[in-house]
Amino acid sequence: MVVMKMKFPFAKRVKLAQGLWLLSWLATVAGAVTFFMGCFLKIELRKRAEVMDNTEIHAVPHTLMIVGLASLGINYFAGRICQDALDASRFPQWKNFVKPFFCGSSFFTFLMLLAVIMSYAMKGNLEDSLKIGLKNGIRFYKDTDTPGRCFQKQTIDRLQMEFKCCGNTNYRDWFEVQWISNRYLDFSSKEVKNRIRSNVDGRYLVDSVPFSCCNPSSPRPCIQHRLTNNSAHYNYEHETEELNIFIRGCREALVNYYMGLMNTIGAVVLSVLVIQVSVLVSLRYLQTSMDAVVGQENAEIETEGYLLEKSLKETFSEYVDPVLKILLLNQVSAGTPEAGAATTTTPS
Template identity: 35%
Template sequence: MPFLAIEISEVNRGKLGTVLWIFNWISAGCGVFIAAMGIYFKISVESKMALIEHYNSNVLPLMLAIVGCLSVVLFLAGGKICHSSGQTHSRDKFKGFLQPYICVTLVLAILILAGGSMCFDHRRHLHHSFHRGIRSAMERYKDNTTFKTEIDELQMDFRCCGNNDYRDWFDIQWISNAYLNLQNQDVKEKMKNGHYLNDDVPFSCCDPRAKRPCIHHHITDNNQHYNYDFNVAMTIYQRGCKAALTDYFSVRLENMGGIIMLIFVAQLIVLIGVRYLQTSIYNASVSGDPTMSTPGWLMGDCPLNCGRIPKSVRDKGLKDTESKKTDVESGQDKVSGQGKVSSEPAAQTAEEPIYEEPPAEP
């Protein structure tokens, strides 16, 4: 028995073809959007590559770009196929492309689903990559101008400090020995394993919204500053940059993934519509009248044998054939019956005439 069968008239087949043509053009526009999202993500990640370790920034953008470009090409062609198949005068030329189009669109829908899933999965990859990358950049802060600039811009732009929080700077020597008086007793006291460690953070951690001048040296020593208690009010950012960057990209990846999932649902709707159009046209063809109302469905009697003539249409065709055969036979009987009636008088006239015996002579 067909699954979710719907009777579709010739007029509705034309309307369905037009609707699918519009949906395919919209889907082509969605393909452009998917490719654009891949390019946007690539540019965004590349701007922070100095802070990322062990992350391939090409995988997700390349996946989205390929899927987007394939979507544009496929759905532009699919719009033409669906619209022309819905019209009686052009149906014979394009209806043969409907089933291959369904198969290719199904594969593309799976790729779109994979792209959306990758967007959600890459949040986890970026989280670990930022953890390693930011920590590594902080350790090079004192000697490498490039990493120093990246870290300072990161902390000012994202209003963050350190990797997990500002205390990460306490375990890293971020001031070069060239700017330290190594003979100073205070400096010597703070040298640990050859590294100068103190409760200081770079100036880029300063929060401009703080009321008092920024305190980024001796942060946890209240005695070093007047009217200051670091437990009550600090003048630096307290949020870690790993969390700030992860949230920034996570929101964008979630939005991208959500949009791609909506596009995937739209592709399923297009697939269902094309399948109904294809099966209805096929059933009308095998019935002998391409313009008659026939059912369309998602799956026929045998889902694994799509080329098999559906039972309902096959039975209808057999009934029509038997009806025509009966009409022919009845016509032949009528003609032969008329022939017999007209031939009997002719047979009688062909026989010798029968006369009564004449009366005997007297």
């Protein structure tokens, strides 16, 4: 059963070929945009790799770069086919190429759809990655002399100032770790000794935060030490001094930033996907309408074009069955030596 059949007079085929040529170039530009968006997202993720725990979220930019490059090739050949479409003597050279071309194009179009879905669905992985990564970043903040962690302090400080955030969940995360290196502690001080002895792990824990948590919009000089001690500062109430330091956690700030970025990219790629599907549908109509012209003396006859020659189920089986047969043959050939060994009998 032919799916979505349409009649194409010569004038309509000409307009279809011309429109498809312009559309294929538009899709080529859109593919380049998709590739560069993938590169941009990859760079943005690499910038904060030190505060991210896994690389699963890099699947989004990798997919965008792959489909962007594939789109360039797909639409280049689509444009070439359009140029030869109205020449009955030149079009048959594409006949054997069109079927695998549509298979590859459909696969990469599906990948583009997958990239759109992933860009909206990666919030959970992103949040988990930042939760662990920021926790480790805060824990290693003091290790400026440790190889591999020398720039951890600089990374966290720049992050907190850039995104106007403090800590992982909030500023109290700094109260749970020793973020001041031992080299800057006076161990002859009674206060330092008491704080270390009062902690079961022997850590120097204080209700203080790094300078990068200070909010420059605060009307008073920043209070970053003894944050919970109201009597240590004049006219101070730590529960109401919201402008003194950044209240928002860096995990929330980064998740909002990256999800805003991914949602914008997802919307753009969705538009690119619509253009790409339009190219494939139009190209299919042009190809099937031109097949009837091949071998005819009059190239200006009216022809019929269609989207699928058979039903969707039959078409799917036509493409998938050969692949399944190849896989089954490989499995059988791999198991043949074992089967032969199992059936070997000893002579009596």
